[in-house]
Amino acid sequence: MHLKNFQQSLGYSFKNTQLLKEALTHKSTKKEMHNERLEFLGDAVLDLIIGEFLYKKFPHSPEGELSKMRASIVNEKAFATLAKYLKIGEYLYISSAEEQNNGREKDSILSNAFEAIMGAIYLENGLESVQKLVLNLLDKVYTISDFKNLFYDHKTNLQELTQAIFGVIPEYIVLDSKGPDHNKEFLVGVFIQEKEYAKASGKSKKEAQQNCAKIALEVLRGQQ
Amino acid sequence: MHLKNFQQSLGYSFKNTQLLKEALTHKSTKKEMHNERLEFLGDAVLDLIIGEFLYKKFPHSPEGELSKMRASIVNEKAFATLAKYLKIGEYLYISSAEEQNNGREKDSILSNAFEAIMGAIYLENGLESVQKLVLNLLDKVYTISDFKNLFYDHKTNLQELTQAIFGVIPEYIVLDSKGPDHNKEFLVGVFIQEKEYAKASGKSKKEAQQNCAKIALEVLRGQQ
Numbered sequence: 130m131h132l133k134n135f136q137q138s139l140g141y142s143f144k145n146t147q148l149l150k151e152a153l154t155h156k157s158t159k160k161e162m163h164n165e166r167l168e169f170l171g172d173a174v175l176d177l178i179i180g181e182f183l184y185k186k187f188p189h190s191p192e193g194e195l196s197k198m199r200a201s202i203v204n205e206k207a208f209a210t211l212a213k214y215l216k217i218g219e220y221l222y223i224s225s226a227e228e229q230n231n232g233r234e235k236d237s238i239l240s241n242a243f244e245a246i247m248g249a250i251y252l253e254n255g256l257e258s259v260q261k262l263v264l265n266l267l268d269k270v271y272t273i274s275d276f277k278n279l280f281y282d283h284k285t286n287l288q289e290l291t292q293a294i295f296g297v298i299p300e301y302i303v304l305d306s307k308g309p310d311h312n313k314e315f316l317v318g319v320f321i322q323e324k325e326y327a328k329a330s331g332k333s334k335k336e337a338q339q340n341c342a343k344i345a346l347e348v349l350r351g352q353q
Numbered sequence: 354m355h356l357k358n359f360q361q362s363l364g365y366s367f368k369n370t371q372l373l374k375e376a377l378t379h380k381s382t383k384k385e386m387h388n389e390r391l392e393f394l395g396d397a398v399l400d401l402i403i404g405e406f407l408y409k410k411f412p413h414s415p416e417g418e419l420s421k422m423r424a425s426i427v428n429e430k431a432f433a434t435l436a437k438y439l440k441i442g443e444y445l446y447i448s449s450a451e452e453q454n455n456g457r458e459k460d461s462i463l464s465n466a467f468e469a470i471m472g473a474i475y476l477e478n479g480l481e482s483v484q485k486l487v488l489n490l491l492d493k494v495y496t497i498s499d500f501k502n503l504f505y506d507h508k509t510n511l512q513e514l515t516q517a518i519f520g521v522i523p524e525y526i527v528l529d530s531k532g533p534d535h536n537k538e539f540l541v542g543v544f545i546q547e548k549e550y551a552k553a554s555g556k557s558k559k560e561a562q563q564n565c566a567k568i569a570l571e572v573l574r575g576q577q
Contacts, residue, residue, distance in 0.1 A: 170408050173405070180393060195393050
């Protein structure tokens with residue numbers, strides 16, 4: 130009954146409730162079946178799902194950017210946020226010591242349980258099932274603008290804004306570069322209708338452009 | 354024609370040859386489409402496939418053991434071995450500078466290309482397709498005994514050996530444990546027909562048992 134509510138808010142009904150219980154069981158219970166093995170599996174499932182999502186959403190981002198973006202979504206804090214949205218804490222099986230230690234609210238415990246639940250769904254119903262659930266969940270928990278910040282994609286944000294305001298896209302120009310090949314630094318300026326809105330540096334042109342776009346966004350938003 | 358041979362030995366025919374070419378293109382070519390993005394994807398695909406394989410093959414191994422076993426398969430050296438088996442080096446697109454630098458034989462380049470190819474198959478044909486191919490490949494490249502060493506599963510090896518020699522399975526007994534709860538050390542002995550064959554310690558009973566089994570295997574193999 131209890132777990133029925135959880136499965137309803139999760140949007141997935143387990144065929145094998147035992148698997149769900151295992152995913153909700155923290156190792157502090159000293160039970161033989163706790164959620165660490167499922168967490169191991171869920172972690173890899175989530176890495177792939179978020180990786181593929183970003184790979185497709187940002188067809189021009191190089192590997193380094195994709196990795197950074199993924200790290201901003203696949204981490205303890207972000208998963209704990211999703212776990213809290215699903216109220217996973219209320220359904221956890223934890224020891225009374227951990228209970229008194231506010232275990233139901235700990236990011237690490239919540240994040241692990243979230244991963245374990247995704248691992249359990251994967252085992253039972255395959256990748257696509259977890260994929261739908263996770264992308265849907267990300268969409269619900271983060272508003273569109275949060276989501277964009279999460280991706281640190283200031284360039285896309287700036288482009289959308291300048292198109293809305295000026296009807297043009299911003300132009301990035303490398304103003305300077307210095308340092309040896311393996312440790313270069315680029316200074317980039319961002320121009321909108323030939324006016325410079327910001328200057329910033331970075332270890333790659335892309336990084337410098339992102340830094341520029343961030344400042345230009347602040348400038349433009351201040352003016353609005 | 355050229356790539357046909359490769360696809361034959363790979364056991365997978367690409368619908369979109371462009372995708373295979375991308376996966377075989379090293380960034381040294383300075384081409385816009387090189388294999389780093391596909392490698393990003395393939396890396397996550399392989400982590401999940403090997404993780405799931407181990408999760409199912411070793412239903413009693415805790416998360417830490419699974420992680421260690423995965424790390425022994427999912428790494429540059431092991432993937433380069435698979436890449437060499439598939440002769441990926443011969444089919445790579447690399448710059449002439451990298452060519453002169455023996456790039457076609459470099460573990461890092463081969464391993465990345467292997468991951469990229471797996472990422473490309475995943476994109477085109479889904480997880481199961483890569484799963485079959487990879488598990489089949491591991492099976493071909495490693496003989497059964499290599500495969501077992503790769504997993505460091507000395508307990509299973511010892512059990513098979515003692516069953517063959519004595520018709521019984523080994524017995525593990527905790528002889529001593531010391532240290533505080535969060536930093537315990539266990540001393541375990543392995544007995545075959547009530548005779549002690551080895552003693553070893555470890556941070557968990559399982560670790561101590563594995564260490565025991567490793568020594569007992571050496572002892573028994575020395576006697577054969």
